[in-house]
Structures are given as structure tokens and as C-alpha cells.
Amino acid sequence: MNYVKKLVFVILCTLLLAACAEKDNSNASNTGEKSTTESGKVSSKNELVIAVNENFISMDPHNTGDTNSGSVQETMLEGLLGFDADGQIIKVLAEDYSISDNALEYTFKLQEGVTFHDGEQFNAEAVKANIERIMNDESLRLYSRGFSLISNVEILGDYDIKVTLKEPYGPMITRFGVAKMISPKMIKENLKDIPKQPVGTGPYKFVEWVQGDHLSIEKFDGYWGGGDRVSKITYKPVPENGSRVAMLKAGDAQVIYPVPAQNIDELSNNKDVEVNKVPSTIAHYVSLNTYKKPLDDIKVRQAFNYAVDKEAYIKVVNSGLGLPLDSIIPSKTVYYKQQKMYEHNIEKAKALLAEAGYPNGFDIEIWGNTNSDTMKGMQFIQQQLGQIGVKVEIKSMEEGTLSDEIYGAQTPDDAKLQMWYVSWSAYASDITNATKPLFHSVSFPPNGANTAYYHNTEADQLMDEANSISDVDRQAELYEKLQEIVYQDTPWIFLGVDEVVYGVRSNVSGVLVNPTGGLDVKNAKVE
């Protein structure tokens, strides 16, 4: 009898707790909305608080791998070139530039009248100091690829400079956009402070960085580009999804990035808040080992593509955030050309499979990491291929093991990989990195990420030629052809492209997120 009482008591308690939780939630959102309107009025026109999901790692622009650090640097530092909202190359500190036909010489004409935050002049000397720092400091190699290929930096005049490469390197132009300029005085005298408080030429200058709490910057009055902007910006790392959303609703933050998928609907219905989605350059796909049976047969690979419903993929796995991958590169990548998608057609898929000699399907393994999104994606593929009789076994491995298993194979014959659920991201302006490591035969593991062991001589030639010239029109032609060929050959199951989501208070304008996920608030305004 005692037990029955206890049992009833426990169940009642659980129900009570559950009820409380529900109530608490609704309370929280109510009060949240109330205080939004109140503090929304209070918030100053001259200040912006931005809540992001991760801590900042380094402010050294020549040694940065994480997107959030890059976003902050973007406000304080500028490169010779930069990226627009679509991720395409624009001129920043370079007034003009040209690339020689053999893609070896890059000549820049620099902006005049630009000063660093510490009063130093920006000129050819300053550019040389920066480039040489990246070239010579071995510890920066990881994030400053490409600069090791520079053979010579030549000052042609006070505001003219020429950089010569040892060999053509397609992504170099993107590298000039990524490498931001630091005051030459700082490079000479105070190298160790660059990761903590960098001095650049941007519209904002560094104020303070309290680790784990906030990083603040203020308007630089001597900015060469002029313009009217917010006088102070504070970045706060808020890893907890719920807190970040609450801050936006309450007006404690004017911008949050990213918005958690589950809160999008809720925030979209809030009139004080705006939610924006931007297509990214993060492509999801399943690479199919084209070297070994049964995936060596193009009909099987095409059948797989017809069997997978891409719209459902985005809905189920990506919480509806994303677009189908309708080429071998995301739509934001330069030279992208839309291909005719493999529509969802089970009958066609079954027919192709039967033609290939597998009318009853077969067993196959899919590999992926242990991340919960990957697990979800792999299960989705399992369900979809199950419809055409292909029995998929899911093998999820810890990232290190997975990488050893895949890149440990020295030759295609050694490879045990059949299917890999994975994603790839390259700068929107960097088509070389979006194609060569994935589809060129020199990039078979362990040398590159061509885990499909895709080998097409024509495709190889197209990539080689495009990489060795600077003629933009010819490059476009070559890459369009490449997309056609590779998409037809289906070394992947083409799935989707992520969308990144950020939220702003409705009185804030001018906030952008570029396709690589970098937040750009240089031109943000508060009304």
C-alpha cells in the first residue's frame, strides 16, 4: 500500500513540475515581450549590443579560423580587397588592381589618405610589412595559405605595389581579401599584442576585451571612408540559445547570431524583432565511392539521387532552413550555374537500379560523425534509400576515428569508405577550394577530400586550366562546363545548402551576414 501511495505521489509531483514548466515558459515570454517594448524605447541610438553564440578566439587577422572573431575584425581592420554581402570580391584599401595573364603578378594601386588608428600612414610600405609578416611567420601558416607561394613583394611607388607568385594559385585573390592590414608600427614594435588589441584602418577601433564577457569597439573619427555610424558596439558571447533569444526579445541585444532553428517561428511573430535568412556556402552531400562496386556504376549513383527527396531533407534534417544543392557548388559561390536537379522519383530510381543489375537493391554502409545533425541526416538517407530496396547501415564514428578511417587509406584500393555524409564550405569567391579538393584526381585521400574517388580526365583538365589563368570570362566558361560534367557523373548525393539565420530588433538596419557566416555591422544604424 505504501508503494502505491509513493507511486501516486511521484507521478503527481512529475505532473506538477511539468505543469509549472509550461507556465514558466509562457510567463517568461510574456514578461520578455513586455520589457522589450519598454527597454526598446530606452535603448540609445548610438549603441549596439550584439550577442553571438561563441567566444572570440583571436583578434589577429592573420591567424583567425573562427567566424565570430572574423566578424569583429571586419569592423576594425581592412584588407586590400574585401567581400560584399554575396561574398564576392570588392576593392577596399586597393583603389584598383590587376592580375597578369599568367596569373602570377598581382599589382595593386592603393587608396591615398588612409591612416591607421594609431596615426600611422597606410602606404605601400605598410602593405609590404603585412605581407612579409604572413610570409615569414611559420606559426601563421595554417590560416594564411597561399602567402607561402609569394616569391617577391616589390614597391613600385608610394601607393603602388606588386606581388609575384612562384606558381599560379587561384584562391590567391580571396587570400588578399582575407588578409587584413595591421599598423606597420604594431608589426615592428608590438607584435604580441596583435591577437589582443589590433590596430587597423577600419571604421571602428578597439576599446576593450574582457574574456568570456564582452568585447567593445568605438567609432574611429578619422576613418577614410567617412559615413554616419553607431558610436559604440559591444559584442557578447552568449552560448546558451535560450538566453540569446531572450536578450533579443527584451532589447538587451539589438542583434543576435545565430537564431536557433526552433525559435524562428516564435521570433517571426514578434513585431519588435526581424528574422533574416541568408543562403550560406555550406553544402551538405553524401560522397559516393565511385571507385568500387556497387557505386562505380553511374546508374546506381543516379538512382540514389532520384531516390532522395531534397525538399524533405531540408524540412526534416535542417528544420526547414536551407535550399537544395542544385549544382556541385552552393549558389553563392562564384561561377555557380544551376543544373537540372535530380527530381524525387522513386520509380525512376528503381528502374535505374534494376538496369544496373540490382533489382532487389543491396546492402551498403554510410559513415558520418557522431554529431546529432549528422545522425539525423544519415537516418534520413537510410529511410530514403530504403524505399528503393537499398539497405543502409549507419556507422557513426567519433571525428578523429572517422578521419583516420577515411584519410588513412593510401590508395583507392585500400579505401573501405562507401558513403560519407559530410559538408564542405569554401569562400564564395574561392571556386578553386570549392572544386579542386573535391573532384580533382590529385585530391584522392590522403592528399585531398575527393572521397568519392571521382576521376574524370576532362574535369581534371578544366580545373587545371581554370586555375592557371586570370581571364574571368574563360574561367566562367570552364567552371560552367565543369559543373555540368560533374553533376552528370554524380559522385555525390546532392543534398542541400544551409541557410544562416540572424535576428535584429526592428529599429536596427544595415546588418548583414555574408555567405561564410560572417556578421557585418560596419554600416548598421539604430533608429
Place this chain on the structure above:
Amino acid sequence: MTSPTTVQNSQVQKKQRKYSPLKEFWKSFKKQKAALLASIFIGLLIVVAIIGPYIAPYDPFEPDYDALLEGPSASHLAGTDEYGRDIFSRLIVGAKISLMVSFSAVFLGLILGTILGLISGYFGGWIDKVIMRSCDVLFSFPDLLLAIAIVALLGPGINNVIIAVMIFSVPSFARLVRGATLNAKENVYVEAAQSMGASHVRVLWKHIFPETISELIIFVTMRIGTAILAASGLSFLGLGASPEMPEWGVMLSSGRDYLGTSSHVVIMPGIAIFLTVLAFNLIGDGLRDVLDPKIKNN
């Protein structure tokens, strides 16, 4: 003079014929209302586990992308999960996996542990020392940690989970049986059997083992609860059943991303695990009250 005694004798015989340990057991077990209720629940669960696939309202593997994460309703009693699969059907079919894993792991552990315990307690000496020290080594690891280590060695998969749970059950059984054996060994009838030249196996099996049964029954029921928890835990960590299986721990694991938005995805398998483990523990408690001689004496 003789007739009254014969009457008395026949009465006694009648009484004795009426006496059956099972009946006696049932008489006292009936009084344990919680345990009784729990037994009914487990009984139903076992029936469900057997006929599950035939009574499940939906195919537990069939996704419905137009009905993602729907809350409980008349058409989906426990709602749908992140692929639109019916959670109620998955729970029903999953009952079989959970019960199968826990029963087989515990019974394998029981067999191995009992044999080791009998040998250890009966023969004593260095055999006893080797077996008991090995058990001590296994005891020094926390249960789940030991299971994780074993699965990590063997690789993930439901069969390896059974082996892992079995291995961490063995020392508990061995220790329990050894204790009971040491007690039983002192009985006069054991000595009598030995002196009459009965073989070791006969003495162990016929005279000592029956003495350990009541304690074993209690312990097995308790252990099944633990085994279900451990198996679900391992599956939750991705070491057990493969992710598409309707195993309760797997369902809990894949649903945890939706805890904030569609909590039923987690709550439903959570309740299933909770009730099942609770039921086994209640039965164990009830059995102890009935069977344990120490408690009876009090």
C-alpha cells in the same frame, strides 16, 4: 487406542498434501499490492513485446514528413517524432528490444555468476580467492563505466550491450551465490550426502543450489531493472542499438534536441523506461518481503 492417532495422522497428511510452496507464496505475495500491480504491468508488457508488431497502429519505421513532431492526439497517441514516425508504435515495438536485452543479459549473468559462486563457495581455497578477487576488480568499476569500456572494446551494437551488461552482472551474482553456498555447506544434510559418497556436482546441484534460489529470484528481478537502465543508457550514448531502431534509449537520445520545443518526443520513451524499471524494482521488493527468510523472521 490406535484409531485416534490414525485419524490425526491422516489429518496431518491431508494438511501436508494441501500445503504447496507456490500457494503459500501466492498467499503472501497477494498482500503486496504494489508488487502485484507491477507484476500485472510487466505481464502486459511481455505480452505487448511478443505481439507488438501485430498490434502497433503504424509501422514504427515508416516516416511521414508531413507530420513531423506532432503532439499526442487521437491518431497518434504519443505523438510523432522528428521523422514523423508514430512514437506509440515505436514504444510498443521497442518493448521487445528492451526486455530482450535485459532478460538475456541478466540470465546469462545469472548462469555464469551462479556457477562461479557455487564453485567459489563450495571448494574454497585458491579457486575461491581467484574468483572473488577477479570479482573485486570488476566491482571496483562503476557499473555503467565498466559497460562503456566493454562496448568500446567490442564495438557498438545491441549484442555487445548484452555482453557488457552480462559481464557487469556476473560478480554480483557470484558474490550472492557464494555467500548462500557457504551457509548451506554447513548443513548436516550436505555433510550426510558427502559422507554417503555423493559427487561434488550432485551435492552442489541437488543440495546447495536449491538453497540459493529464493535470494536469486529477488536479485534477478532487481537486476533486470538495472539492466534496462544500463542498456538504454548505452544506447543513449550511441553505443547500443543502431539509431533507426525503436529502442527506448535511442529514442530518448535522438529526441533530446527537441526537449525545448516538442518535449513529448523525450517524455514518452522516458515514461516507458521509468515505469518498467520501477515495476521491476517493486516486484523485487515484494518478492524480498515474501521470500527472504530474514525478513520473515522479523
